[in-house]
Amino acid sequence: MDLRFPDLDPSPEELEALQSVLGPATPTEGWTREQGGPHRAAAVRHLLLPALHALVDRVGFVSEGGLTEICRRLDVPPAEAYGVATFYSMLPVDPVPLTTVYVCEDLACRRGGVPTGPAAEPGTRVVHAPCIGLCEQAPASLTVRSGPKPHHGIASMPPANGSVPQMGDPSLVLLRRIGTPPTLDSYLDNGGYVALRRALDIGPAAVIDEVTASRLVGRGGAAFPTGRKWAAVASQPAGPRFIVANADESEPGTFKDRVLLEGDPFALVESMTIAAFAVGAERGYLYLRDEYRSALGTLEAALASARSAGFLGTAVLGSPLAFDIEIVRGAGAYICGEETAIFNSIEGHRGEPRSKPPYPVEVGLFGRPTLVNNVETFVNVLPILEQGGNAFAGIGTGVSTGTKLFCLSGAVRNPGVYEVPFGGTLEELIERAGGLPDGRELQAVLLGGAAGSFVTPAQVNLPLTFEATRAAGVSLGSGVVMLFDDTDDLGDALRRISAFFRHESCGQCVPCRVGTVRQDELVTRLTLGRRRDGDEQLLRDVGQAMRDASICGLGQTAWNAIESAIDHLGVLQ
């Protein structure tokens, strides 16, 4: 079957940008039997998202001519490519100025009123965006420039060390290298690659035993036992396997992974290499949210130096281990942090979650067994191998082991990422961050982000452990601890949360696609004094259906925070 392509061509700039990703066109390229036909198309489909990025990086948007050229080169039906481009917030399909300012309008950044961002300059597009992961610097914005050298035209973000108030504290484990230069030499001087050497010594099975013994659970929000996941991937029938580092950190209020990626990039590279060794993968993908441009540059440099020094490649550290990592840029879609949506996004499809089962450990990226872990989960493997799994399990409460990164933002004196051993209370953590600003009283704390729950000032003695939060009916989620004081408008926060889910629902299933819209409408009505009879029950009915019947965690948790605010904070009274 021949695909039909519109009779359109890219501009010279677009063609040049595309060739930097796809190489020069060859005369025999196309949907022909000689070239492998559909098989070739499947083999190059993952280049679709990088090619769309190349267009936007160069000219600011996905033009019809540019899209058509991508489709011709990759044998992708134009309708499908358009469907992929329009799925993402950061791939406009209409002409826009070369400079875009993303003004964060999310929870931490809107406490002082909805941010307006910098004064719009001529030729600048201002986009009000969901959380861009700079909550400790609220109100934050991000400027992205397209043009001949897009990567270098990005407004600088503050260095990660400004985001870690504990910097230099000798008790730090995951954050111990924050503040040191993100270079390989510095990494090696500060304990780098000790863990990988030990892994290579003890062998893959023993590495998994250590991770299992550590009782580490996933830090992305779902708290799944990491050792069990690794063992499941390792036990799959022989054949290619993949590793995916989920750096699509987009949960409002979360910025811990950004700090790790910017401040200690080699820790992720090393821990992914250990994981690859343990589960038998030759290739890893680092899926990075595209708002993290500063981290992108740092990680690209880190991968290049790791390759040239033999820490990645065909014989890692002279061992038989072959492993390399590819960075895949997201394009503005919270849902792509879902563990199966991330596969569809990497493969060049719309980032819609897949139905489970089958689970990623069996059928994941490119249909192969895949290990997908959050960035913080990965880097925990380093202390596990350095200290031993049992020693790691001795930190914390026995059920929640190790240390945890918490993202403090909102009404707190010293916002930032804090690392503490499991077991401390919410109150202790707030005190560590300097407490509330003078004269302010705590009104509520949002734990776990938009998909988490509000807790009340009466609950500040809650231990921040998986078991204690579960017993209290809340969740640690991704480590968000966002404080609201007595001057904050919680109704506004709820409207923002409901608007966030409405904006970020992928649209695949009815309960979430329509449910998040109805939730947003009802929350708006209820919090702005436009309540109608039965509205609160209706909201609960919608929430329950989203929780019970949505395909993935986005819809299933979209009602959590709002329900907790109604039930525990009495927001609607």
Added chain:
Amino acid sequence: MSDVRTSAPGTPVAPPRRKVTLTVDGTETVAREGDTILSVCRSLGIDVPTLCYGDTLEPANACRLCMVEVEGARVLVPSCSREVEPDMNVTTDSARTRHARRMVLELLGSSVDLSTTPRVEAWMAEFGADPTRFGADVATVAQPAKVDNNLYVRDYAKCILCYQCVDACGEQFQNTFAISVAGRGFDARIAVEFDAALPDSACVYCGNCIAVCPTGALMPSTEFDMRADGTWDVSRQSETTTVCPYCGVGCNLTLHVQDNRIVKVTSPNDHSITSGNLCVKGRFGFTHVQ
């Protein structure tokens, strides 16, 4: 399971499948590995409602109307796509499943025009769904019907985004890939590239998207126009199945005739050659006989 494609002549004999014992609504039953919960329910005579499920396509798993409870599962399970497992304990009718179905119907009914969706009115009554609860001023997908060719109409005010037209146009049947889902969330929609008109797309007018559309969002122009005129009357229609005369493939055509005029052509979903699909000639090339 009523997967018609496995019964096509010339299909290799499938390897034997293991038996799986499970319980559905308290009744122990034996199914085959690979069967879905839905197919088991239907074989037991249990009526699980579905909207996005088409018996000739892979489950799209999108509408979430067919949700059932499986013991041990945290959330409800889509019966259309979930395969049976040994010792599974399935409940098809509980307070949770009824609530989910009621809400799916209310969410769809409040945002989409379901006036030509078969059975939906009865389900609304069965599950106590009242889409007007949300009020009249809520977001909907209401929009004018797209009439940009002579053969069929795309009335996306009736689209529930079941993905079936995309699957039928793409790799599951037609391999034309003229349409896709574009946009995200409530803005998601069926579109060709850059939301262009159909004549500017790859569409070959086979109409196989019409055949799988569960809501009447896609309709032959004949039916659309007659409905607009108020002359469409299924009770006055007869259906005659014959063989398409255009080529030698042997597709069955079902001619829907009203007042001695052909008003629509379909093909039986269980026909071994077509699985309900036709080409532009079979589906639309009937004006010369009347």
